[in-house]
Amino acid sequence: MRIARETPKPRSRTYNSKVPPPLKSGFPHADAGALATDGAELDCKSCSDCCRTYAVPVTAAEREIIAKQGWSAEPGFEKIETVVKASDGYHLAHTADGACVFLGDDKLCKIHAKFGEAAKPKACRIIPFMMVPAGNHWRVGIRFACPTATANLGRKVADHAAAIREYAGLMEADATTPLDKLPPPALRSGQSVRGTNCSASIPPSSRF
Numbered sequence: 466m467r468i469a470r471e472t473p474k475p476r477s478r479t480y481n482s483k484v485p486p487p488l489k490s491g492f493p494h495a496d497a498g499a500l501a502t503d504g505a506e507l508d509c510k511s512c513s514d515c516c517r518t519y520a521v522p523v524t525a526a527e528r529e530i531i532a533k534q535g536w537s538a539e540p541g542f543e544k545i546e547t548v549v550k551a552s553d554g555y556h557l558a559h560t561a562d563g564a565c566v567f568l569g570d571d572k573l574c575k576i577h578a579k580f581g582e583a584a585k586p587k588a589c590r591i592i593p594f595m596m597v598p599a600g601n602h603w604r605v606g607i608r609f610a611c612p613t614a615t616a617n618l619g620r621k622v623a624d625h626a627a628a629i630r631e632y633a634g635l636m637e638a639d640a641t642t643p644l645d646k647l648p649p650p651a652l653r654s655g656q657s658v659r660g661t662n663c664s665a666s667i668p669p670s671s672r673f
């Protein structure tokens with residue numbers, strides 16, 4: 466099945482891919498190809514904007530991993546909390562100037578530098594992609610708050626397909642409810658949606 470391509474609006478990105486059958490577990494499928502249709506390109510250029518802008522959520526498993534990494538013995542971490550509790554769960558801590566505690570002076574992640582990309586929290590790995598479960602597949606978009614994404618710098622999105630499949634698998638593994646069983650997002654006060662096929666009015670994004 467393919468989504469018919471629509472003419473993208475300025476600064477939008479649309480992608481198509483084949484959509485395989487649902488997994489037996491009921492989770493959306495993380496193993497499908499992606500075909501970039503408008504040439505979007507991006508790669509991290511270490512601007513560190515996201516490391517200063519976002520409150521990065523961490524799961525219980527990720528908190529345990531960070532605790533075992535032994536940061537309290539590292540210079541500069543002796544009296545610093547690396548994870549803090551907030552009203553909506555746990556987040557990576559930030560310094561007084563707003564930077565993530567793991568952001569180095571070289572604008573690189575200290576977790577990534579010492580333990581590799583896979584050791585970082587899932588949210589850090591996924592950005593600037595956005596992944597939304599949609600029935601038996603994922604819809605993948607791009608956060609244009611990322612300067613690299615806005616400037617179209619790096620590899621084509623299709624070249625990130627293997628990483629995106631991995632991210633989808635991570636999100637499926639953490640889900641406590643089958644993602645294709647989740648209710649749709651609530652509408653904001655005063656917001657309404659007409660018709661039964663809402664997706665027809667939304668430019669299609671990547672499907673995995």
